[in-house]
Amino acid sequence: MGSFIANRVMQTVVAVFGISVIVFVITNMIGDPVNVLLPPETPREQRELYREQMGFNRPLVVQYWDFLSDAVVGDFGTSFRAERPAMTIVWERMPATLLLTLSGTILATVIAIPMGIISSYKRYSIWDNLSTLFVVAGQAMPIFWLGLMLIIVFGVNLKWLPPSGYGEFGIDRLKHMVLPTVVLGVFLAPVTERLVRSGMLDALTQDYIRTARAKGLRERVVLTRHALRNTMIPVITVLGLQFGQLLGGAVITETVFAWPGVGLLAIESIRNADFPVTQAAVVSLAIIIGLVNLGVDLIVGVLDPRIRR
């Protein structure tokens, strides 16, 4: 058990480390930070002096070591644009991302679980076919276009809901959440539905289901308490492991709706060549994804000894 945990923790650390290397190399290639930090009319000598002062002329490996030793204590430097610590800016944006991720996941689950149950219970029925259609359509849907169309129809023209932004805390926030949540839900529901359906199909052929029925339990209880409950373990595992994909969907949704989360921040900072913010945002997302993956693996590992190898 101990070695299993140690192994998984190690893997997570390596993955986050790998991401940090990639993002560091990429951001340092985006452009010369000196060009971003100094006005364009600065004379060459002054630029060189500045470069030396800031240490931008040192070998990349040395710079990376500096970056890493600060990053491990959460210091990613100061934003080139906002002149505030990059990490603070990222943390300010984090709640918006988590809120959207949470609401999208909840909506996807609310759609996918009943659909998956009906689909597996009445296999090849009209309901099964309809939900298959939903899944296939959902997987082919460019969600940024879906978002755009929702904005145009419900936000701009019908004016039922705010087209974009984050809103004020309270009812206003809820209104702003509706459209992005729908988009993220549509992104996530198909995968979840397939997992529930195949899990349920598998579970329904098991002996314990026959036993439960033989005991005279009502069908609803058999389905939810017995079949669904056993199905949910693999569903949660797979979803947990795909948390990175989920955040990818959140990034796309944030851009379309100008939702002020970490994803939008990352994209803005890439465009502005604001490296410290890009690095802080990307590494923070990687850490969160890594922790979620790790958590899911450890919990499942504890519950199900077959997973530990």
Next chain:
Amino acid sequence: MATADPTIQDAASAFSPRRTRKKTLRQWMKTMWRLRMSVAGATILAILIFIAIFAPILSPYSYTEGRITDRLQEPVWQGGSWSHPLGTDGIGRDYATRLMYGARLALSVGVLATVISGVIGITLGMLAGFFGRWVDGIISTLVNVMMTFPFILLALAVIAVLGASFTNVVLVLGIGAWPIYTRVVKFEVERIKSLEYIAAGRVVGLGNWRLMMRHIMPNLFNTIVVIATVQVARLIISEAFLSFLGLGVPPPTPSWGYMLQESQAFMFTWGDIWLPTLPGLLIFITALSINFVGDGLRDLMDPHQRAAL
């Protein structure tokens, strides 16, 4: 490549029994009916490919230039003229023409990026599965790092570094999308490697290279074709998203994603709603047809996986 090799064929027929059907016309029709959605998908896809190839012949207009006096002509169903059946865009370019050239871009980026990611992913998966140990260790770590992170963010960063161009978009999407092949191929290779005919091959003194290329590779073909098909659809959507953010193939080359971005300027009246609708609908239909074709291929070539997806 591998045809006159009895080991392969014997092993293949022993482990994945092919139904050797006598194809009478009736059975043929029956198969076609069972795969009717895939047949429909393939038909639409064929039409799209035809349009993409023959766009210059099919349209009398240029995709880069339009007459500003003709701007925002409505499509025929809104009372527009047949000289521009799908209307014109904000600077008077024929919308149908731009959509046709957009198909050209979408399909070529999708296919090329899929080929690149396939080559990288299959090679790495083959190496990891065949050699195991530290080779597998390194490659699996790499897969973990890539799968941990929302790939779209890395793609954005890389495009920001390299600049937006056709080649760069293809490269970035290709280099980002390989892990899915590696995972599947590695798993399959590990399974096949333990089969007797590989041991037999070793006994008769076949080298690693020959075993991999002639005795394992052909068995992976079906699985790879199925994944690759669905990947084309995914990458077309990714390309559209990059273009939507202005980080795809630069204008005036018409990309469906970029057309969506341009159409945002006309989202404020119901009358202009066809502008954002059409490109998105085309992305959706293209991805949908490809996914249906992928479903059919899976049905025909790889029955084991049917339950999984």
